[in-house]
Amino acid sequence: MSTATTARIAVRDVSRHFTVGRERFTALDRVTLDIADNEFVTLVGPSGCGKTTLLNILAGLDHPTSGDALVGGEPVRGPGPGRGVIFQQYALFPWLTVRGNVEFGLRTAGVGRRERRERAEHFIRLVGLEQFADALPKTLSGGMKQRCAIARAYAVNPSILLMDEPFGALDALTRVRLQEQLLDTWNAERRTVVFVTHDVDEAVFLANRVIVMAARPGRVFATVDVDLPHPRTEQIRLSPEFAALRNRVWQAVHHQ
Numbered sequence: 001m002s003t004a005t006t007a008r009i010a011v012r013d014v015s016r017h018f019t020v021g022r023e024r025f026t027a028l029d030r031v032t033l034d035i036a037d038n039e040f041v042t043l044v045g046p047s048g049c050g051k052t053t054l055l056n057i058l059a060g061l062d063h064p065t066s067g068d069a070l071v072g073g074e075p076v077r078g079p080g081p082g083r084g085v086i087f088q089q090y091a092l093f094p095w096l097t098v099r100g101n102v103e104f105g106l107r108t109a110g111v112g113r114r115e116r117r118e119r120a121e122h123f124i125r126l127v128g129l130e131q132f133a134d135a136l137p138k139t140l141s142g143g144m145k146q147r148c149a150i151a152r153a154y155a156v157n158p159s160i161l162l163m164d165e166p167f168g169a170l171d172a173l174t175r176v177r178l179q180e181q182l183l184d185t186w187n188a189e190r191r192t193v194v195f196v197t198h199d200v201d202e203a204v205f206l207a208n209r210v211i212v213m214a215a216r217p218g219r220v221f222a223t224v225d226v227d228l229p230h231p232r233t234e235q236i237r238l239s240p241e242f243a244a245l246r247n248r249v250w251q252a253v254h255h256q
């Protein structure tokens with residue numbers, strides 16, 4: 001399978017209104033932003049600022065009321081294989097093993113048996129689940145299920161990964177491990193990643209750029225470039241540079 005080369009995202013003046021009863025509610029108000037090929041961007045902001053709405057629009061699961069969401073210069077009209085989506089709930093098929101889950105998308109894409117097997121093995125190894133390739137989801141921990149979901153999303157070779165609070169339901173330690181593993185995976189096989197989180201530390205640790213959103217109406221409030229080196233180790237997490245960036249993002253989120 002080839003990887004799409006057009007993973008550039010352009011959001012142009014996107015607004016999204018919802019009508020509830022007689023009330024018209026502005027979930028997104030003229031959001032404009034550009035995300036480059038292979039960039040890792042995190043979206044952070046208070047509850048209700050439109051993070052999920054924006055991600056859904058990029059996924060093609062929702063549409064702007066006005067404005068355009070473009071991927072590789074083309075308007076997003078619906079979901080597509082070039083964009084993999086990972087949600088907070090694991091969304092694995094309970095009757096399929098880890099390998100079966102990772103192979104599933106490849107089968108739908110018409111990939112032959114042998115290549116399917118090879119690609120699944122590769123991504124299962126990349127997320128460190130090789131010992132559990134034949135296990136069913138119910139026998140896995142939350143963190144392992146989420147690693148399986150990441151392997152499954154990666155396997156179909158999307159050029160863009162859209163992740164909505166994927167580690168939100170996990171304990172702090174598992175969360176930190178998965179952040180490191182996600183970055184290892186991203187360093188090994190670059191993708192454009194848009195990652196929604198409530199967690200300021202997570203937003204800074206993962207990103208090349210943090211986009212801070214504000215609510216009522218949902219909009220881009222601030223952008224913070226994260227120039228911390230890779231690999232991002234525990235040492236980086238404990239560094240004064242990390243603390244300074246974290247404080248900037250924290251201020252932007254909490255003193256809007």
Ligand SMILES: Nc1ncnc2c1ncn2[C@@H]1O[C@H](COP(=O)(O)OP(=O)(O)OP(=O)(O)O)[C@@H](O)[C@H]1O
Nearest residue numbers: 018019020027046047048049050051052053054218
């Ligand atoms: N289908 C819908 N119908 C009506 N209102 C909606 C709908 N979807 C979202 N909204 C509203 O739009 C606003 C933005 O919601 P969204 O889920 O995008 O925010 P969020 O920043 O992801 O929030 P959270 O961090 O709590 O998940 C919220 O006020 C929400 O109530």
